Amino acid sequence: MTYHCFDFSIKDKVAHLQFNRPDSMNTMQPVFFRELVSILSDLQRDAPARALVISSSGKHFTAGMALDVFAGGGVSLDDASAAGRANIALVLQEMHRSFNLIEQLRMPVISAIHGGCIGGGVDLICASDIRLASADAFFCIQEINIGMTADLGTLQRLPKLIPEGIVHEMAYTGRRLPARRALAVGLVNELFDSRELMIEAALQMAAEIATKPPVAIWGSKQAIHYARDHSTHDALQQMGWLQSGIWQSSNLMEAFMAKQQGRATHYADLAPVSSFDDAAYQLK
Structure with a gap:
């Protein structure tokens, strides 16, 4: 474009x-x-x-x-x-x-x-x-x-x-x-x-x-911004909720295996967001 x-x-x-x-x-x-x-x-x-x-x-x-x-x-x-x-x-x-x-x-x-x-x-x-x-x-x-x-x-x-x-x-x-x-x-x-x-x-x-896991990068950005605008106590509480939502053991395993095998890491991209405005819905 x-x-x-x-x-x-x-x-x-x-x-x-x-x-x-x-x-x-x-x-x-x-x-x-x-x-x-x-x-x-x-x-x-x-x-x-x-x-x-x-x-x-x-x-x-x-x-x-x-x-x-x-x-x-x-x-x-x-x-x-x-x-x-x-x-x-x-x-x-x-x-x-x-x-x-x-x-x-x-x-x-x-x-x-x-x-x-x-x-x-x-x-x-x-x-x-x-x-x-x-x-x-x-x-x-x-x-x-x-x-x-x-x-x-x-x-x-x-x-x-x-x-x-x-x-x-x-x-x-x-x-x-x-x-x-x-x-x-x-x-x-x-x-x-x-x-x-x-x-x-x-x-x-x-x-x-x-090269880093996108979901972990996104989580880091969310946590930093939240901590900037809230108390440490509130930010730690939010961190618990955030980590529980984005935790992926497979990312840790991928990092470990890539280092062991001497290769680049391969992480999944963030998923596209489905737009509510564009959703197809038929009135009944």
């Missing part, structure tokens, strides 16, 4: 989603969100891959939201009445869905960031599981510089990734967080000298993840 905003491919169980509008600095427009939701929904439903790498083309990862989306009438936000302002929340919910899908995806998501990661780009990479960056990368909560509060997830997710004081600094000043400082505060896992080396490393990491 051809997309306007992305190049998308799957090879050896690794999905690669690349922003492909470098001339516009990969800005986010309504079609960006529609296509992103479509791609992520297909990955979630059919599980044709075991890991997803998100990268970009051109000079910058993304310049964030295209300003003409709202100024040019693409999306109408009516702040003249209470009823109109109430609808802004519904518009935001639609936009939240795309980045929520990244966080909820049944496979790990690795963001490979070069150049500017601005505004909505920070919202997006905060929803990823792992972030790698090139040495020229920088991060900016741009919204404060254009007279608004960031509203697509940065202020909710970023304080759980880096010290709160750094978030306050970025959110209040609109200053750039350079790649080396982003590494120092824990926003990114590793820095690379070039975009090419970074993407190569991201794909290698995704390929390594793809």
Whole structure:
């Protein structure tokens, strides 16, 4: 399938989603969100891959939201009445869905960031599981510089990734967080000298993840996210329920046998999810 905003491919169980509008600095427009939701929904439903790498083309990862989306009438936000302002929340919910899908995806998501990661780009990479960056990368909560509060997830997710004081600094000043400082505060896992080396490393990491049992990877992602948002006691209780649901002795045996025989492991893929909306049902 051809997309306007992305190049998308799957090879050896690794999905690669690349922003492909470098001339516009990969800005986010309504079609960006529609296509992103479509791609992520297909990955979630059919599980044709075991890991997803998100990268970009051109000079910058993304310049964030295209300003003409709202100024040019693409999306109408009516702040003249209470009823109109109430609808802004519904518009935001639609936009939240795309980045929520990244966080909820049944496979790990690795963001490979070069150049500017601005505004909505920070919202997006905060929803990823792992972030790698090139040495020229920088991060900016741009919204404060254009007279608004960031509203697509940065202020909710970023304080759980880096010290709160750094978030306050970025959110209040609109200053750039350079790649080396982003590494120092824990926003990114590793820095690379070039975009090419970074993407190569991201794909290698995704390929390594793809050799692990997908159901155990999914369980790990569920447990980490739950523990982040709940007490240790509650998270341990949830872990018991989670493990009892996904436990597969055959995976342990496969790992043992593969090591003994000096071969690669072979684990079952995640099963496709049957859509309730698409279910065939005849009224009686």
